[in-house]
Amino acid sequence: MNARTLLAVPITRCDLPVGAQVRAALAAGADLIELRVDCLDDIGQVAKLLEQPHEVPFILTIRSAAEGGGWDGDESERVALFESLGLKLPGYVDVEYSAWARSANLRQKLGLVSSPGADGGRPRNRLILSYHDWRATPDDLDTVVRPLLDSPADVAKVVFTAHSATDAWRVLGLLRRRGGSRPLIAMAMGAAGLLTRVLAPKFGGFLTFAALDAESAVAPGQPTLAELLEVYRWRAIGPDTPVYGVVGWPVGQSKGPRVHNAALAAADMAGVYLPMPVPPDYAGFAEFMTLLTAQPELGVQGLSVTMPHKEHALRWLEQEAQTVSAGARRVGAVNTLIRTGAASWSGGNTDTVGLLAALRTVPGVLDDPGRRPQVVVLGAGGVARAAVAALCDAGCRVTVFNRTEARAAELAQAFGCAARPWAERGGADVRVVVNCTSVGMWPNVDETPLPADALRPGLVVLDTVYHPAETRLAREAAARGARAVSGVEMFLSQAAAQFALWHGRKAPLDAMRAAL
Numbered sequence: 001m002n003a004r005t006l007l008a009v010p011i012t013r014c015d016l017p018v019g020a021q022v023r024a025a026l027a028a029g030a031d032l033i034e035l036r037v038d039c040l041d042d043i044g045q046v047a048k049l050l051e052q053p054h055e056v057p058f059i060l061t062i063r064s065a066a067e068g069g070g071w072d073g074d075e076s077e078r079v080a081l082f083e084s085l086g087l088k089l090p091g092y093v094d095v096e097y098s099a100w101a102r103s104a105n106l107r108q109k110l111g112l113v114s115s116p117g118a119d120g121g122r123p124r125n126r127l128i129l130s131y132h133d134w135r136a137t138p139d140d141l142d143t144v145v146r147p148l149l150d151s152p153a154d155v156a157k158v159v160f161t162a163h164s165a166t167d168a169w170r171v172l173g174l175l176r177r178r179g180g181s182r183p184l185i186a187m188a189m190g191a192a193g194l195l196t197r198v199l200a201p202k203f204g205g206f207l208t209f210a211a212l213d214a215e216s217a218v219a220p221g222q223p224t225l226a227e228l229l230e231v232y233r234w235r236a237i238g239p240d241t242p243v244y245g246v247v248g249w250p251v252g253q254s255k256g257p258r259v260h261n262a263a264l265a266a267a268d269m270a271g272v273y274l275p276m277p278v279p280p281d282y283a284g285f286a287e288f289m290t291l292l293t294a295q296p297e298l299g300v301q302g303l304s305v306t307m308p309h310k311e312h313a314l315r316w317l318e319q320e321a322q323t324v325s326a327g328a329r330r331v332g333a334v335n336t337l338i339r340t341g342a343a344s345w346s347g348g349n350t351d352t353v354g355l356l357a358a359l360r361t362v363p364g365v366l367d368d369p370g371r372r373p374q375v376v377v378l379g380a381g382g383v384a385r386a387a388v389a390a391l392c393d394a395g396c397r398v399t400v401f402n403r404t405e406a407r408a409a410e411l412a413q414a415f416g417c418a419a420r421p422w423a424e425r426g427g428a429d430v431r432v433v434v435n436c437t438s439v440g441m442w443p444n445v446d447e448t449p450l451p452a453d454a455l456r457p458g459l460v461v462l463d464t465v466y467h468p469a470e471t472r473l474a475r476e477a478a479a480r481g482a483r484a485v486s487g488v489e490m491f492l493s494q495a496a497a498q499f500a501l502w503h504g505r506k507a508p509l510d511a512m513r514a515a516l
């Protein structure tokens, strides 16, 4: 088992000198440089580079088009290139297992470049035999990896395509199970595969790949060096690192990874927080939770839950006879899961806390002694439900307006408050308006849920939409003398409450705000 997972940077761009790319990768802390000869057009530059002394080992890769690479030329030419460049190394030579198994010529040439020089002076290259599945993560991963582990490869490499975080965890399972056998690279492509790349050091993967910059990425889902090292603090990840994440569908746009990883860093705590896309139906969510629950050694200690899984999380906890906070039960949704034991979880809802904290950034608005503030809630979806529950519990008099009026009536009835027709939403004489619709959210940034003439000085407007940070509603509210509170405040406060639930300590709110 290798002591430390290595960080490999592929050199892929034709529009920049190869040497400059290598220097940039070394300056950024690469442990290995992969020369993707199939992507580069000036082989002469590569040959020259290999003749110079180099600070870190190179991996020579000429990936065939059949396995997703850029080499669609003649196979005998490829073999000749492996031989001529391979003899200049030493380092690693990466070739597809299928090509190696098929071609005696390739095996012979790779044997040549992988044996010590005739005088014994040239150290031998090490052979990476690789397998790529650009479509999926098959059910039986062990059957795929076994021949590679049984081969004479120095390092076995398997790369799948993950369509969900469940796939990605299954791939990481290969690293966990390989025991004392030869070094293994097991990772998954696609956005859902990110966690296999970030968590390779936790499970003893031989290496992980990071792109020099976004333009240099050759595989879907490959993070940049900056993301890996700065956002995910990759160098600090080890076998004992606890894992957190956000479960949703989609989660690519989530600000959670930035905010929670910054919080862990500012608090100087071990831990990493990752996006975990899980298919939108209940079955997908239940499968994901079953996998994490059955394998506590994967190290997942806490999860944020976002759309569309907040109700699924509550249902799953109830079905599994796990703990649910009274607040989450009242809202009917769970946005935070906390691991409380090897096979036990508890669920809570911090959207309510976040909403009240955001409003309380305006002094006195909720806590005016002797007065119960009148509040309008626009919307009747998930966030509206959390808002109505929190505001009713805080003693406000709430009126719900929703485009689909039956939903407004249903929500109002559940919490004993009022509902009025959507068309009348601008006429209410109230202290606070909370927008819980998605109107104004990116990309529909020119929309607003409330006519500007309903906005006046003294009114407090909380727009829960936080992408963009300043919505049209917030801009118009401020222009008309009302006090606008951004959905960013709510997002940060609910995230801070999650941090406190997972770690039992106060969240570093300033660092979280700066990261957002």
Ligand code: NAP
Residues within 6 Å of the ligand: 307, 354, 378, 379, 380, 381, 382, 383, 384, 402, 403, 404, 407, 436, 437, 438, 439, 441, 464, 465, 466, 467, 487, 488, 490, 491, 492, 494
């Ligand atoms: P949801 O359950 O899908 O509810 C969406 C609501 O928006 C429904 O009431 C829907 O009305 C209404 N709506 C959608 N399009 C509309 C339109 N064109 N005109 C009028 N009403 C419209 O969504 P959710 O989970 O409650 O999320 C709502 C918003 O909250 C999102 O934009 C999200 O950005 C924000 N949010 C903020 C935070 C935070 O921490 N700040 C956290 C989560 C979500 P119908 O019932 O008529 O369809």
